[in-house]
Amino acid sequence: DAGITQSPRHKVTETGTPVTLRCHQTENHRYMYWYRQDPGHGLRLIHYSYGVKDTDKGEVSDGYSVSRSKTEDFLLTLESATSSQTSVYFCAISERQGLAEAFFGQGTRLTVV
Amino acid sequence: AQRVTQPEKLLSVFKGAPVELKCNYSYSGSPELFWYVQYSRQRLQLLLRHISRESIKGFTADLNKGETSFHLKKPFAQEEDSAMYYCALTYNTDKLIFGTGTRLQVFP
Numbered sequence: 001d002a003g004i005t006q007s008p009r010h011k012v013t014e015t016g017t018p019v020t021l022r023c024h025q026t027e028n029h030r031y032m033y034w035y036r037q038d039p040g041h042g043l044r045l046i047h048y049s050y051g052v053k054d055t056d057k058g059e060v061s062d063g064y065s066v067s068r069s070k071t072e073d074f075l076l077t078l079e080s081a082t083s084s085q086t087s088v089y090f091c092a093i094s095e096r097q098g099l100a101e102a103f104f105g106q107g108t109r110l111t112v113v
Numbered sequence: 114a115q116r117v118t119q120p121e122k123l124l125s126v127f128k129g130a131p132v133e134l135k136c137n138y139s140y141s142g143s144p145e146l147f148w149y150v151q152y153s154r155q156r157l158q159l160l161l162r163h164i165s166r167e168s169i170k171g172f173t174a175d176l177n178k179g180e181t182s183f184h185l186k187k188p189f190a191q192e193e194d195s196a197m198y199y200c201a202l203t204y205n206t207d208k209l210i211f212g213t214g215t216r217l218q219v220f221p
Contacts, residue, residue: 042213104157
């Protein structure tokens with residue numbers, strides 16, 4: 001498996017609280033992605049990064065922010081968690097766009113109560 | 114907008130039967146297309162990519178630009194093929210977009 005680790009693996013939080021998920025890679029890949037996986041919706045891109053301090057929005061970015069201050073870390077923050085953000089979150093890394101294979105983390109199961 | 118469509122949420126077959134998981138995309142240019150697979154309790158992983166024209170675990174997929182399709186096929190399904198399959202697309206940006214997925218169940 002590619003060196004990609006997500007933390008925490010599971011989290012339960014209350015509505016309105018901030019939450020930060022961490023994705024850490026040891027592959028020195030340029031691209032990093034955050035997806036959420038929901039039944040009936042598959043994987044939807046939240047935000048992605050194409051370099052340190054270079055990020056862009058995906059298709060479901062509302063309510064989420066990201067930061068990438070180092071190549072190896074990509075943080076996803078829910079400023080004020082809502083029940084609709086209950087999901088499984090996946091981080092992925094890729095060496096380059098297009099033809100490159102994306103490697104995925106094991107996922108973080110987030111429950112907002 | 115670019116989109117990947119997988120019309121079937123669930124596909125159930127018996128062992129030894131042929132399998133075809135459908136994938137259609139909307140993009141006017143030349144996309145790069147992939148199939149990813151997620152086995153139970155495992156990470157999502159790349160199965161194959163169209164540019165490689167390869168066969169992995171007996172699966173093949175051909176890009177049909179006229180029909181904007183990239184269907185995944187296997188002539189004889191095995192029980193260990195049971196998994197969630199996602200078709201994905203990337204184009205002239207840095208985004209990797211996935212379809213909604215198809216769960217394949219192969220019965221003995």
